[in-house]
Amino acid sequence: MELPAQLRQGVDSLLEKVPVAALKQAAKTLSERYRAELRDGRLHMGEEMAVKAYLATRLPATYAAVRASLEALAGARPDFRPASLLDIGAGPGTMLWATTDAWPELERAVLVEASAAVRKAGQSLAEGAIAARADWIAGDATIDLDGIETAELVSAAYVLDEIVPASLPKLIDHLWRLTADTLLIVEPGTPAGWQRILAARRQLIGAGAHVLAPCPHEVPCPLTPPDWCHFARRVARSRLHRLVKEAEVPWEDEKFIYLAASRQPAPARPARVIAPPKGGSGKVVLKLCQPGGGAGERLFSKRDGDVFKAARRADWGDTLG
Numbered sequence: 001m002e003l004p005a006q007l008r009q010g011v012d013s014l015l016e017k018v019p020v021a022a023l024k025q026a027a028k029t030l031s032e033r034y035r036a037e038l039r040d041g042r043l044h045m046g047e048e049m050a051v052k053a054y055l056a057t058r059l060p061a062t063y064a065a066v067r068a069s070l071e072a073l074a075g076a077r078p079d080f081r082p083a084s085l086l087d088i089g090a091g092p093g094t095m096l097w098a099t100t101d102a103w104p105e106l107e108r109a110v111l112v113e114a115s116a117a118v119r120k121a122g123q124s125l126a127e128g129a130i131a132a133r134a135d136w137i138a139g140d141a142t143i144d145l146d147g148i149e150t151a152e153l154v155s156a157a158y159v160l161d162e163i164v165p166a167s168l169p170k171l172i173d174h175l176w177r178l179t180a181d182t183l184l185i186v187e188p189g190t191p192a193g194w195q196r197i198l199a200a201r202r203q204l205i206g207a208g209a210h211v212l213a214p215c216p217h218e219v220p221c222p223l224t225p226p227d228w229c230h231f232a233r234r235v236a237r238s239r240l241h242r243l244v245k246e247a248e249v250p251w252e253d254e255k256f257i258y259l260a261a262s263r264q265p266a267p268a269r270p271a272r273v274i275a276p277p278k279g280g281s282g283k284v285v286l287k288l289c290q291p292g293g294g295a296g297e298r299l300f301s302k303r304d305g306d307v308f309k310a311a312r313r314a315d316w317g318d319t320l321g
């Protein structure tokens, strides 16, 4: 998956003339902070160089994860066409761009972001390129959401991991109250990211939400550690990305986990493929999360006829049936 051309051009022009050595150092610091899930009272993207490092090394991957999560949401609710978006921890506007790509008719967006440096980059990238009216709000989403209007789509991507765990239930409750239709949460596809999604899922189901995706049910998750639910998207690496990360391969696989919870039920909830398919001649093994609440591997062979054909086409993250 690639960034939309206009976003790519905007990012390239913001990164023009930035010395690669400085970008490399900033990317290293940023990546160490993210990996450690450091919560020391400082924002990871408080400084301009950290924002530039994010644009060069993280934005393509978070965009791909967010866009794939929106695709799953749209697959579960084909009638959903949000006119309004409220995105918290908006960063450089990743969700705004991905939502516009999914639903170009989006009319207005409110983006809450604590860091002035990344808000500035996000505003400059969106200006003149995004048709929806976008208002960027400076604030801490754990305390400053009062007075904000409800939106049809409410989202938080790669944000919960930056918030102290004790503040999460109140934040989730607030986001759900601001959700007129559907709430989408995206997190890194790590065991810790999955645990945060599971906690939000339990809380939202308790509040009456319908799960649209990825789970085809509302019963407790059938997976147990060390297993964990996550998906992946292959992302092309730009030349600058390769230089900054000293990477040789021209792509990376971004692992992510998400939850789309809605006030409206999905018309149907088929099984979902929750691991890379294992193929062989005339057969394929899919690990499926089933509508009844179970999960496990199932072998499909030519004898299954059309079901086999569908199973052979299904990829990790797709629905089957």
Ligand SMILES: C[S@@+](CC[C@H](N)C(=O)[O-])C[C@H]1O[C@@H](n2cnc3c(N)ncnc32)[C@H](O)[C@@H]1O
Pocket: 043, 044, 045, 059, 062, 063, 066, 088, 089, 090, 091, 092, 093, 094, 095, 112, 113, 114, 115, 118, 139, 140, 141, 142, 156, 157, 158, 159, 162, 163
């Ligand atoms: C990893 S970035 C993700 C940005 C964007 N959502 C994306 O997917 O690319 C997390 C963003 O959340 C912001 N953030 C963290 N805690 C916040 C809070 N309490 N209130 C508002 N924004 C916050 C950070 O400044 C950062 O821009």
